Amino acid sequence: MSNPSLRQTLAPWLRLLGRRRRRLQVGALLLLATVASAIGLLALSGWFITATALTGLLLAAGMAASLDVYVPGGGIRFFAVARTVARYLERLYNHDSVLRLLADLRARLFAVLAGLDGHSLARRRASEWLNRLTADIDTLDGLYLRLLAPPLVALLAILGVAGFLALFAPMIGALVALPLLLAWAWLVLGQARWGLVPSRRRVASLDRLRGQAVETLQGLPEWIAYGSLGRQRTRLEAEESALYADQWRLGLRSAVGNALVGLTVSGTAVLALWLAAAAHQAGQLSGPVMVMMPLALLAMGEALAALPAAFTQLGASLAAAERLNALEAAPRAPLGGDQTLAAGVPELALEGVTLRYPGALTPALCEVSLRLAPGERIALLGASGAGKSSLAALVAGQLTATAGEVKVAGRPLGALSPAAWREALAWQTQRLELFDDSLAANLRLAAPEAEEAALWRVLALVELDNWAAALPQGLATRVGEGGGLLSGGQARRLSLARVLLRERARLVILDEPFAGVDAAMAARIAARLDAWLEGRSLLYLIHQWRDAAPLPGIRRSYRLVEGQLT
Incomplete structure (x- = not known):
């Protein structure tokens, strides 16, 4: 993922995103607040339910016990409301940001197209230009919301949860951090590498299929007149089959990533419960804290869930960026000076x-x-x-x-x-x-x-x-x-x-x-x-x-x- 060609490919579009850096930072903070609220809600709810149950048992046994229900109850309400509000604001704000980025991307591409010379414009069919303006731009407009903010927020969530658990038991925090970080690395690096070839090929097949479909419709009378419509339909079906095959491969690989998320989150929760139970038995942890730890880890599923599909399709984003970069490198129209014409008719x-x-x-x-x-x-x-x-x-x-x-x-x-x-x-x-x-x-x-x-x-x-x-x-x-x-x-x-x-x-x-x-x-x-x-x-x-x-x-x-x- 640190391949220089990758940086070179995405660099122009990352610079474009950088023009709205502050807005994107606010969007990432809202996304982080949503995940943090979910973790806080599950963790505090587990602690509060367990503490309430234990206090009730002690009282039933005739022992003196007390529990302040107002502070944790208020905390649960706070996290519940905060999660809902943060999720709403994050969706509203980040989708508005994406629409603004989409406008930036399209404006940039239109400026590039307007400056191309006739040679460059004539090399591609109308369907290809349509694909650049729609499919390629639509692929890149999710660069921030799919490939930049979610992995960063997930990494911060892993470090935050591991650090929080380490406050109570350092060994538990370190041991659950390791599988979570390995899973994060696979979801970001491994899934991207695994899906690179089929996702690139799928974009190319989709480009060709759209072009052939447009040309078939435009030339339908000629295809029918010369009896060639059957052969053209066969070509379209072959291209469509190749497209479906790559979509199936990508879907399968995304499913493997999703399964890995579920197994990792469940596995670390079981690991934390086992270690916390041993620490509780040794008198190092209280019962409510023991229950809180695995529940906090179960909330990590929300932070990791978006990564498999996004990074399995990274090749599509790279292919779109490469095609649009090639347009910027294409020969420009000769006009580009700053001189004006004097009044009158020029020679x-x-x-x-x-x-x-x-x-x-x-x-x-x-x-x-x-x-x-x-x-x-x-x-x-x-x-x-x-x-x-x-x-x-x-x-x-x-x-x-x-x-x-x-x-x-x-x-x-x-x-x-x-x-x-x-x-x-x-x-x-x-x-x-x-x-x-x-x-x-x-x-x-x-x-x-x-x-x-x-x-x-x-x-x-x-x-x-x-x-x-x-x-x-x-x-x-x-x-x-x-x-x-x-x-x-x-x-x-x-x-x-x-x-x-x-x-x-x-x-x-x-x-x-x-x-x-x-x-x-x-x-x-x-x-x-x-x-x-x-x-x-x-x-x-x-x-x-x-x-x-x-x-x-x-x-x-x-x-x-x-x-x-x-």
Whole structure:
């Protein structure tokens, strides 16, 4: 457990927990108070019941005897109430702390994802990113409540009970401490080691199973059309069987840990009773103290009960931390400077830019040089896969050039602050980034503070205003995931309307803005775009001229062929 790789894996997340150190310390104290109250309740109850019984026997035998019932009775009530209150406050406080930690974890991961470059984002499927944001974060959010506080509290409880018993009989305190500490060591170290491989494998299987299930549902028509659904179901069932097998192994090993807790607690209680009875017979201990000792040890079950399941699953937490650490080490987007842009439209220049995706046989772009003067409009033509979208991603700062440099206003793009470049750029991507939300919410991604009048204005520019006004819910109408409730042309025009909300944009990239739009409508929209583009630079990406609307003002055009500019 002291393996350096373990420390390195968890170090970033422990530092994140350290930001709320005081809150976590209070939560651990509440957990300790709960365990201490349980121990005190059982121990004092055993002492009081025995003392009362012995006093009654003495009185029945005609002997003089007395017992102050008020102090121990008040103590029992105190421990009973304290245990209930401490348990309630501990659950309330610690779960609130976990929710705060969950927010910290998700905020950190979102910040990491937002800073990744396009290469890193493209390497994983949507289902994998979903797993990082949900399963991996949910695994790590229990780091404090399952793996840090409980073993510490259990160790303190063992030392506290052993020390308390040693006040009456040092030998008994030492002899019961030894098996309890050995059991604690196994539950923390042994269970973690025993469950490391299957818990890691279970997380990987669950990740693959979720991804395959999502892909099966998304591609269901194709699976059915090509008669491959049976083979895909077989693969899913095989993955599911492997997952269940590891869950069974982990469940069995957790059960062994739970059995060890029961045997250790019961065994130490019997040991303490035997030793205390011998000491009582020798006149070294009173009868009530003799009964109190094993009952105090029986309460240790509450302190140890949470350890087997938590540490058997430690491998899952390590695997989640390793995957999230890998994301932080992934290449970042080139934007990261602190320079701002001066007023006016900046010049854009690509100087000998080469872009090669990891593992690709050929470069996506090869020594591309291009200059876009302030206010100029340039068309870039090319077939699918020629490199147009890659060039746009380079300009947007989502990719880093393998060689060469992208400059804005004579400065490297990476020197600009992300906020400055985002404010200056408006980009309609080839993929329509529409979310399962309302028309208004999808538009306001470009301008969160935009008033409703501005939304209707840009919808009118792309001829969607009459259609939207006729909808029962108007701008509150949901568009479906990826714009699935819209036609292809409507989705394309909605994404173009979102670009038109970017009033402060000085450089505009339009990637196939009229795909799926009939020629007459595209020509009308292109005429309106001419006025909006006045005073802005434009990079116009299209397949070929005959498929494009006649966008006015374009003076130069280039063609990309297999990543090379002609």
